[in-house]
Amino acid sequence: MSPEPNDLSEAMSREADAASARPVDLEAVLQGSRARRRTRRRAVVGATASIAGLLVVGGLVFAVGATGPFQGASSSDGLAAADSPAAESESSAESESSAGEGDDSASAPQVGPEFGDDLLVAAPETLNTCGAAIAPASDAAASPLAATVEPPAASVPSGSEATVAVVVANAGPSIVEGVLSAPAITVSDGGATVWHPRLGSADAGAAPIEVRLGPGESVTLTGAFTAASCADGGEDSLGTVELDPLAPGPYGLSAAISFTPADGAPQELVVSPAASARIG
Amino acid sequence: MARSWDDVATQLVVERGDALTRYAYLLTGDADDAADLVQDALVRTFGSPRFQLTLPRAEAYVRRAVLNAVIDRSRRDGTWRRVRHLAVAPAPVDVPQDRSDVRIDLMRRIRSLAPRQAACIVLRYYDDLTVDQVARTLGLSSGAVKRYLSDGLRALSSSIEASDGATVGADPNRTEDDHVS
Secondary structure, three states: OOOOHHHHHHHHHHHHHHOOOOOOOHHHHHHHHHHHHHHHHHHHHHHHHHHHHHHHHHHHHHHHHHHHHHHHHHHHHHHHHHHOHHHHHHHHHHHHHHHHHHHHHHOOOOOOHHHHHHHHOOOHHHOOOOOOEOOOOOOOOOOOEEEEEEOOOOOEOOOOEEEEEEEEEEOOOOOEEEEEOOOEEEEEEOOEEEEOOOOOOOOOOOOOEEEEEOOOOEEEEEEEEEOEEOOOOOHHHOOOOOOEEOOOEEEEEEEEEEEEEOOOOOOEEEEOOOEEEEEO | OOOOHHHHHHHHHHHHHHHHHHHHHHHHOOHHHHHHHHHHHHHHHHHOOOOOOOHHHHHHHHHHHHHHHHHHHHHHHHHHHHHHHHHOOOOOOOOOOOHHHHHHHHHHHHHOOOHHHHHHHHHHHHOOOOHHHHHHHHOOOHHHHHHHHHHHHHHHHHHHHHHHOOOOOOOOOOOHHHHHO
16 A cells, blocks of 8 residues: 555654754854865865976976987987986976965965855866756856857767867957866756766866967867766766666757966856757 | 855755755654754855856755765665674564554655655655656656656555565665665
8 A cells, every 4th residue: 555645745744843953053054165165276276286387397398308309419418417316306396386386376365255256166077967957058248258069960879979079269359368178068858967977077188278269269179978868867877877878869969168267367167058969 | 146155055044944954854864963964965065166056956956965965874874784684583563553653654664765765755745846846956857756756655555565464575774776776
C-alpha cells in the first residue's frame, strides 16, 4: 500500500513543526563566506601571477635560446653562461620576484562595498549546471567582447566527443587586451543544460590565450564537448559514471570564456548565445 | 546592477532560513545536524564564485549543498550498512500503535530512502513544489525527479507492506549508490 500524499505531507509537517531547530547564525554565515571568497580570490590572483611569472621566465629562456646561435663559435660560452648556476639563480630570483609581486597583490585587502563584483569571478565550466537553465549571453552593453559558437557543419554522433569553433570578437570602440581562458562548452536542450565540462577540464592542458584585439577584430578558439547527458545523474555523474548518449536531435551549443583584462580590471565571463547543432 | 552577495545571503537567511532548516531536518532527523548542514551549505554557496546569484538560485544552491552533504554522509555510512546484516540479526519492526507512532514510523522510512529520493519526496510533498520546480531546485531533469519520486514511493510502500506482514523484507538502509550505480 503506497502512502497517500496527504499522509506524507501531514507527517512531514508535524515532524518539522515538532522540531526545535536552531536558527541560522547570519553573522557566522557572512563571516564564513567572506573568508572563503577571500581565500578563493587569493588563489585566483596567485595562479594568474604564477602563470604570468612562468610566461616571463619562458620568454627569457626562449630569448636566451634564440640569441645563442648569433654568438657564432663562441656561443658555447654563452650557453655555458646560460646553464651556469649564476644564470639559474638570476632566473629563479626573477621568478621569485614575480611570484612575490603576485603574492603581494594577492594578499591585498579584498573586502569593501564593491566586494559583490566578484560575482563574475566564476570558472566557465561551472557557469551552467546539469539540468538547470543555461546562463544568458553576455550583455553587449557590459562588455566589448562578444562570443559566438560556430557549430559543426555535420551532425555529431551521439555519445562522441567533438570540437567546436568559438569566435571572440571585440565589438567595442577601443583596443581590448588581456588573457582568455579556453572556452567551456555547454550542450543544452530547450534552454536546460544537458552537458557541461567538469571543473578544470575545459582548459586542461591548454595555455591561457593572450589577446590584443582592435575594434572589430576577433580570435577563434576551440572548445570541446561530449554529446552525452548529465541531466539524469546531475552534477555527481560528471566524470564518475558513463553518461548516456544524447538522443538524436537539435541541441544548443554555447560557450563561456573567462577574460582577465591586462589593465587589472576585474575578471569577467564572456558568454555566447546558444547556437543550434545537430546530434545523432 | 548585481546585488552584493551579502545582501542576497541576508535576505535568504531572513526569509528562507527557517524553511531551509526544516528541509535539512526532514532529511537528517536531527535538529543540530540540520542547523549545521544549513550553516555549512550557506557558507559554501556564498563563499564560491557564482554567476548572477539571485535569491531563488541561491536557495536552490543551498538545498543542493544540503542534499550533497546528506549523500556524502550516506555514502560514508554505506560500507557498514552493506555488511551489517552479516554481523547482526535483523530486528523485527514494531507495528505502530497510534497516529503519532505512524507519523514517526513514516518519517523514519522516508529518511531511510536514498537521499535523492527522500529530497524529492520532501520537496514535492512538504514544500509542495511541482515536479519541474523540484527538478530546477535539485539540478535534475524532470524525468529523473519523476523516477526518484516513483522509486521512493514504491520503496516506502514495500517497506510498509513488509512490516505489516511482520517481515523484514524491505531494506530500510539503502544508500545513494544503490540506485545510482
